[in-house]
Structure formats: C-alpha cells, structure tokens
Amino acid sequence: MTDAELLAIIAQAEREGWTELDLWGNDLEGLSSEIGRLQSLEKFILGKFDYKEGKSKGNRLTSIPQEIFQLINLKELSIAFNKITVIPDAISNLANLTTLDLNSNQKSLHLKSTKSNSAMMTDKPTLHKPYQQINS
Numbered sequence: 001m002t003d004a005e006l007l008a009i010i011a012q013a014e015r016e017g018w019t020e021l022d023l024w025g026n027d028l029e030g031l032s033s034e035i036g037r038l039q040s041l042e043k044f045i046l047g048k049f050d051y052k053e054g055k056s057k058g059n060r061l062t063s064i065p066q067e068i069f070q071l072i073n074l075k076e077l078s079i080a081f082n083k084i085t086v087i088p089d090a091i092s093n094l095a096n097l098t099t100l101d102l103n104s105n106q107k108s109l110h111l112k113s114t115k116s117n118s119a120m121m122t123d124k125p126t127l128h129k130p131y132q133q134i135n136s
Contacts, residue, residue: 001026010034013041024048024078025057036067041074047081048101056081056104069093080104 001023010032013021020043023031028046047058058081068077069090077094080103091097 001028003032006032007034010038013038019043021045024059024081025050026059028059028061030061031065031067033067035065036070038071039073041071042096043076044068044071044074045076045078047103048078049080049103058082058104064088064091066090072096075099077101 006023006026006028009021009023011034012018014034014037017040018038019040021038021041022045024045024047046061047056049056058079061079061082061084064079064084064087066088068074069088071094073096074094075096076099077097078099078101080101082105084102084105087100087102091100
C-alpha cells in the first residue's frame, strides 16, 4: 500500500466516522500520523490469521506507532504477525482497550510494567500472545 492510498483510507475513515479499520497484509512499515485523528475507531487490525486462506497476514511494523495511543475509544487492537518487540507505557492511554492481540510478533516481546499500565490492567483486558491467552 502506498502512502497516498493509506492517507486516502484514513481521510475516508475520518469523514465517515468508521469504528473499525482493517489494514492487515499491506506490508506497512509504519503509519501516517493522521491515524491519530480517527477518534471513532473502536477496532484496529494491523495483523491477523486469515482462516479462509489458511495463512497469517500482518505488516512489517517493528514498533507501535505513537499515534495509536491517541485513539481513546479503541477497544480492540490486533498487531499480530508484525515484528513488535516492546509495548510502550503509552498503552495505558487506551483506557477502553479490552483486547490486545500480539500473536506471532518477536519472541522477546516485553510489556513494560509501570504504575500507569498496571492500573489499566486491573480492568482485565485480554492479552493474546503466541499460542496462549493470558488474562491479567
């Protein structure tokens, strides 16, 4: 997906107030800062397993773009099948987040433990990691 195509999708999603955006399998290495303008977004998919085709489809993200942490209405975030190694403290900004799918990222994936995101974890979001589900 080109930058122009991504910007067009983001603009349309903002205009139409989309609550779900699915960008899996687009070979993205990063996201435009405009993604943070999608305040209606509740579900954001950047990677998943396609059961119909029987294969995984992610992107090439090595970090979670900071603009995602501006999406305060986000309930579900799937960044499976990317190359994420660290979950930043800013994840605690997503107070409505109930599902975080990290399936098949780097083996050394770390969730930083701080007071702010520990407080968020008391609401028991579901954290998906490769081949296991952990309920905090």
